[in-house]
Amino acid sequence: MKHLINKGLLLVSAFVMIYAHNTATDTRIIIALLLSLIAGAVYPALSGISAVNRATTKGAENHSRIYPYICETLVCAYLISAFWLHPVYMFVSIVSYDMYRYRQRLSPVILVLLSIYMCVNYPLMSVLPQICLIAFSFAMSVYCCRINLLRAELLAMRDNTAEHDMLVAQNTRQLLENQDNMVLTATLSERNRIAREIHDNVGHMLTRSILQTGAIKVINKDERLDKPLAQLQSTLDTAMDSMRKSVHDLHDESIDLRTALYDVINNVSDMDIYMDYDMSDKLPREIKYSFINIVKEAINNTLKHSNGDHMDIRVREHPAFYQLYITDNGQNIRSGLSPAQGSASGGMGLNGIQERVNKLGGTMKISTDDGFSILINIMKRDFTD
Numbered sequence: 001m002k003h004l005i006n007k008g009l010l011l012v013s014a015f016v017m018i019y020a021h022n023t024a025t026d027t028r029i030i031i032a033l034l035l036s037l038i039a040g041a042v043y044p045a046l047s048g049i050s051a052v053n054r055a056t057t058k059g060a061e062n063h064s065r066i067y068p069y070i071c072e073t074l075v076c077a078y079l080i081s082a083f084w085l086h087p088v089y090m091f092v093s094i095v096s097y098d099m100y101r102y103r104q105r106l107s108p109v110i111l112v113l114l115s116i117y118m119c120v121n122y123p124l125m126s127v128l129p130q131i132c133l134i135a136f137s138f139a140m141s142v143y144c145c146r147i148n149l150l151r152a153e154l155l156a157m158r159d160n161t162a163e164h165d166m167l168v169a170q171n172t173r174q175l176l177e178n179q180d181n182m183v184l185t186a187t188l189s190e191r192n193r194i195a196r197e198i199h200d201n202v203g204h205m206l207t208r209s210i211l212q213t214g215a216i217k218v219i220n221k222d223e224r225l226d227k228p229l230a231q232l233q234s235t236l237d238t239a240m241d242s243m244r245k246s247v248h249d250l251h252d253e254s255i256d257l258r259t260a261l262y263d264v265i266n267n268v269s270d271m272d273i274y275m276d277y278d279m280s281d282k283l284p285r286e287i288k289y290s291f292i293n294i295v296k297e298a299i300n301n302t303l304k305h306s307n308g309d310h311m312d313i314r315v316r317e318h319p320a321f322y323q324l325y326i327t328d329n330g331q332n333i334r335s336g337l338s339p340a341q342g343s344a345s346g347g348m349g350l351n352g353i354q355e356r357v358n359k360l361g362g363t364m365k366i367s368t369d370d371g372f373s374i375l376i377n378i379m380k381r382d383f384t385d
Contacts, residue, residue, distance in 0.1 A: 002144065003101070007040055010093045010137050017129045018090060029087045036091035039078040040098065042071055072104050079110045089118055089130055093137040100141040172355050180289045183255075202243060210236045257288045261315065264296055270303060271328075275313040279322075287378065290356045291315060291324055298326045298374060301349045306330030306372060321362075321380055327373035 023029070075095055082088035092111065099108050111134070118127045213233045220229060258277050265273045295313060302308055308330025316323045350366070353374070357364045362378035 003044070003097075006140055006144065007094050007097055010097060010133065010140075011091070013133055013136075014091050014093060017133070020129075021126065023090075028085060029090070032085055032087035033091055035078060035081065035085075035088060036094050039075055040094040042074050044098070068102070071102070072107055075099075075104065075107045076110055079107060079114055082114055083117060086118070086122075089114065089127075092130070093133045096134045097137040097141050100138055101145055172351060176293075176352060176355055176359070179293050183289050183292060198243060203240075206236060206240045206243065210240065255285075255288055257283055257291060257315070260288070260292050261295055261313070264292065264299070265313075268299055268303075271299070271309055271311055273299070273311045273313065275315065277315045279315055279317045283317075283322075286360060287322055290360060290378075291322075294324060294353050294356060294374075294376065295326065297349050297353055302328045302330060302372070308371060322378045324376040324378075325373070327371055329371045331371070 018029070075098075078088070078095060079092070082092065092114070095107075096111060098104070099111070115127075115131055115134070118130070210233065213229060213236060217226070217229045217233065220226065257279060261275060261277065265275060299311065302311060306328060308328035311326065311328040314323070314325040316325075353376075354364055357376055357378070360378045361381065362376055365375045367373045367375070
């Protein structure tokens with residue numbers, strides 16, 4: 001549509017020049033106009049047919065190569081006709097517009113020869129406006145082709161950026177899952193260790209005590225000891241059942257958030273960390289794992305990117321939501337990091353924290369006033385959905 005409008009502008013300019021020169025409208029001008037309109041439509045039409053054939057017909061590549069030669073042959077014939085039908089030169093800008101656009105080779109040479117011929121045989125002042133219009137059509141064609149090229153590059157860049165963002169988001173989700181799996185693996189390893197310790201030590205001792213009690217009951221001849229021995233065996237049996245139940249009840253939700261957070265804090269020696277913990281014992285597994293990893297990431301960020309030496313961590317449970325507040329006294333905070341853009345441009349650490357909060361349906365606010373602080377609120381809900 002844009003090229004059609006440009007050609008329409010060139011046609012109007014040709015009519016204006018004809019009117020300015022008081023050229024009489026006769027049969028020759030009408031024939032020249034029709035030939036110019038046909039020649040101006042030849043190349044776009046045949047190019048469209050070539051594209052359709054390539055898209056719909058297998059093996060049409062060889063046939064499609066013929067169309068450019070046919071088009072240039074017709075355009076050259078049109079330009080040659082202007083040597084005899086001089087009014088054609090008044091409308092040649094409509095055709096010259098497509099010469100650069102479709103990378104024609106022979107027709108520009110013929111057009112230059114035609115322009116020289118017109119300058120030699122006609123007054124220069126009467127030919128100069130047509131030459132300027134032809135030059136303008138070339139300039140317009142170059143400009144439009146350049147704009148189309150830049151638009152194509154922009155679209156390709158946008159597609160590449162979108163693909164890159166999708167890969168980054170996928171890698172971030174995979175990283176978060178790997179962190180959760182690491183915590184889960186550590187929990188399962190600790191569970192297996194405890195179960196093995198109970199089975200190898202306490203379980204064997206209880207089993208031996210039960211066997212010894214049974215043996216004593218068999219050889220006992222004092223009736224006064226029958227009842228105490230029965231009670232003792234019942235107690236040992238109850239203890240064995242309770243131990244077995246405890247071992248079987250060890251599962252991944254048994255991780256203690258308070259203990260895990262204190263373990264993380266105690267492993268940090270380069271900074272003074274204080275934690276205020278006020279949470280119930282029954283917490284969703286997702287909350288536990290997310291808070292543990294968020295605290296780890298916040299500590300790492302402070303150690304790497306801040307000059308702070310003190311951090312406060314508040315972990316609280318409210319009637320309707322869970323809250324995690326982390327703040328430090330660092331002053332060496334990057335310029336340009338604001339609460340509005342901190343989660344988007346704050347690096348992989350903040351991006352990872354934001355991703356976790358979004359996954360839990362929570363909110364995160366970042367502040368750089370008097371140190372660096374993160375406030376996370378997560379509404380209570382069924383996280384198994």
